[in-house]
């Protein structure tokens with residue numbers, strides 16, 4: 001049973017409100033270093049929606065270009081992270097906690113509403129243990145080698161994904177840019 005549509009949400013201060021006309025197709029815990037910085041937590045939790053089903057109904061999302069192939073949307077007034085999107089990909093990833101009813105979309109192994117998994121686990125904070133039984137995917141299983149190298153902007157000097165991983169890029173090679181998810 002699908003929760004009532006549209007799905008609604010917004011930022012902390014209320015300046016931005018959004019709605020989704022269709023249910024999400026998946027839920028993700030992303031442990032990449034960029035999501036850790038952007039969300040100020042150990043990982044990002046997000047729901048994947050079709051871009052065409054998602055729209056703001058009040059206020060304007062401000063976008064920060066976090067890499068050359070993706071950007072992150074937030075409220076300029078209160079700073080709440082709201083949306084992640086790749087260039088030329090027909091999906092948006094919406095911060096689970098920004099929904100009015102995040103509890104409607106459990107990110108659990110029993111969830112029947114869509115695909116749910118952990119991604120970019122190679123950069124997970126080591127002392128945090130995942131014990132929810134969900135799939136855990138490293139970056140390399142989700143992106144092509146070239147895309148992985150491109151994420152950190154070091155394609156000219158990196159010769160392998162291992163190089164990308166071991167290089168301490170400030171806005172690192174840790175995000176699943178260009179995934180198949």
Ligand SMILES: [Zn+2]
Pocket residue numbers: 011012013014015016075076077078079080
């Ligand atoms: Zn706000």
Ligand SMILES: [Zn+2]
Pocket residue numbers: 030031032033034035036044120174175176
């Ligand atoms: Zn991430």
